[in-house]
Amino acid sequence: MSHKHPVIAITGSSGAGTTTVKRAFEHIFWREKIDPMIVEGDSFHRYNRAEMREAMKKAETAGNRNFSHFGAEANLFGELEKLFKTYGETGAAKKRYYLHSDEEAAEHNKRLGVNLKAGEFTPWEDAPPGTDLMFYEGLHGGVVDAKAGVDVAKWVDLLVGVVPIVNLEWIQKIHRDTAERGYSTEAVVDTILRRMHDYVHYITPQFSRTHVNFQRVSIVDTSNPFIARDIPTPDESMVVIRFRYPKEIDFPYLLNMIRDSFMSRPNTIVVPGGKMGFAMEVILTPMIHDLIEKKKKA
16 A cells, blocks of 8 residues: 555446446545546456457356456456556556447547547556546456455555445346346346356455445345346435444544434444435545545655
């Protein structure tokens, strides 16, 4: 970890809702005039879209039905750790972008003078110098691969987990992938099943390493996520927020600031789902202030 060049990471599974946390951080960065180096987790996948399809076919032919974007085989965990370590030590690093859509491809083609398509990566390039901190959002901000000797989590100064209860996570993923990406429900369920081994071994262990977790819990029936017609609304949810170091948290202040919140354990506060974004900003702003103050002193 680094005082001079802080590293912040949001980690969460596909469909978990990390975008909500990302938006809260963007508000804080804008309000506090912080210039971040932004890193997208997808840029550390090992394969582009076409290569991933081929790799999955080969894995399945070989009897491996668990090959997925969640696991070590399909990602560059070593390079991700190197990025976090290098930025923390020097404030400089190389990055690239995964092009999710034709619009993103057109934007970067114009910027770089290349001819890339959706599903491909841009070339590695030097990140802009002089940023205040690094901000990562993706699947593996706190991943550890003991077999490969990789520990990404140890280089992170503030690790934030976003992890809805699993049925809610599946509902969100099914609705997103069918509505926005054109997949059938059957195809999305197949992906969930294929990823389960890596989900258990690479995704969920990260939430024991986070400094703060935001877990959305629905208060309506989600017992069969595969037939749910709607995603539970924020008002049909509560958010369970767990702190790794509760002695550093001013719980009376949070309870006063966040209406209808309460403590369920000495290290856990529960807030209404509709207050999730506000709660994130109230909780995370002083944490970022602390990182910036330590940076100034360093």
